[in-house]
Amino acid sequence: MLRAEHLAFAYGAETQTYDFSFEAEAGTVTAVSGASGSGKSTLLDLLAGFLAPESGTLTLDGADLVPLSPETRPLSLLLQSDNLFDHLTARENVALGLPKGMDRTEGHSRVEAVLARMGLEGLADQAATLSGGQKQRVALARTLLRDRAVLLLDEPFSALDDETRKTIRALVGELTASEGWHTILVSHHEDDIVALATRHYRLEKGRLTPA
Ligand SMILES: Nc1ncnc2c1ncn2[C@@H]1O[C@H](COP(=O)(O)OP(=O)(O)O)[C@@H](O)[C@H]1O
Ligand SMILES: [Mg+2]
Numbered sequence: 001m002l003r004a005e006h007l008a009f010a011y012g013a014e015t016q017t018y019d020f021s022f023e024a025e026a027g028t029v030t031a032v033s034g035a036s037g038s039g040k041s042t043l044l045d046l047l048a049g050f051l052a053p054e055s056g057t058l059t060l061d062g063a064d065l066v067p068l069s070p071e072t073r074p075l076s077l078l079l080q081s082d083n084l085f086d087h088l089t090a091r092e093n094v095a096l097g098l099p100k101g102m103d104r105t106e107g108h109s110r111v112e113a114v115l116a117r118m119g120l121e122g123l124a125d126q127a128a129t130l131s132g133g134q135k136q137r138v139a140l141a142r143t144l145l146r147d148r149a150v151l152l153l154d155e156p157f158s159a160l161d162d163e164t165r166k167t168i169r170a171l172v173g174e175l176t177a178s179e180g181w182h183t184i185l186v187s188h189h190e191d192d193i194v195a196l197a198t199r200h201y202r203l204e205k206g207r208l209t210p211a
Contacts, residue, residue, distance in 0.1 A: 001025055002150055002182040007056035009046055018042060018206040020056070024199070026149070029176055029183040031193040033211070034203030040186040043203065044152050047184065049073050060149060060182070075150035076143040080158045081132065083139035090138045091115065091124040097145035114145045118171075133164035140171060144179070151176065151183040157192060169195055 002024040010017045018039055024030035034040050045051040047058065049070035058065045065073055084093045094114060098107045115124050118141040123134055130138065136156060143151060153172070157165040173196050176183040187193055193200055201208040 008054045024182045027180045028198040029196040031197035031200040074148045077152045080155045086128045097142035
């Protein structure tokens with residue numbers, strides 16, 4: 001269980017104060033919706049450790065995440081776009097998810113296994129020519145390789161056409177269940193929330209309320 005209790009933050013003295021409490025279970029998608037500017041990305045930045053809370057707790061299976069720096073937190077982040085390095089091939093982008101110092105042969109076989117599982121073998125040597133949907137698939141492949149317990153998604157399907165959106169969305173649902181991820185989906189698309197989420201919170205006036 002990923003749990004926040006009164007995780008408090010403000011950008012400045014005269015601005016909105018945030019007080020976030022929520023629970024997200026392993027193997028499920030927890031959705032957060034809210035108007036533009038309501039603080040959805042701020043919430044993800046707090047979870048990822050890019051922002052430090054003023055008070056409150058954030059735990060994963062009881063372990064405190066707050067003292068951990070972003071790169072040591074057990075999570076991956078997927079944005080609407082720009083998740084990949086365009087000068088690297090799909091294979092190279094996926095390989096960035098390998099743990100540091102892993103044996104080359106072992107690393108190579110893990111990358112190939114993930115590319116195959118995600119249906120990316122034919123695209124592995126392409127770089128900037130990948131479509132938006134293909135790029136999100138590559139980014140998900142890298143996430144799969146990283147194998148972190150928490151997946152943070154900030155409007156990850158917004159740049160995709162309807163058909164591709166449904167495919168990538170289904171993939172997120174399948175991977176979340178099979179890998180036991182705690183997936184937090186920020187979206188203002190009711191469709192995505194209905195299709196994927198077990199739990200849904202609305203973000204308003206700095207607070208999360210079960211929807
Ligand atoms: N670095 C920052 N400094 C000050 N205010 C910020 C900063 N980043 C975002 N904000 C403000 O905080 C509010 C919430 O932003 P954000 O979390 O990006 O909302 P959302 O993702 O829901 O659109 C907005 O009013 C935004 O202008
Ligand atoms: Mg945002």
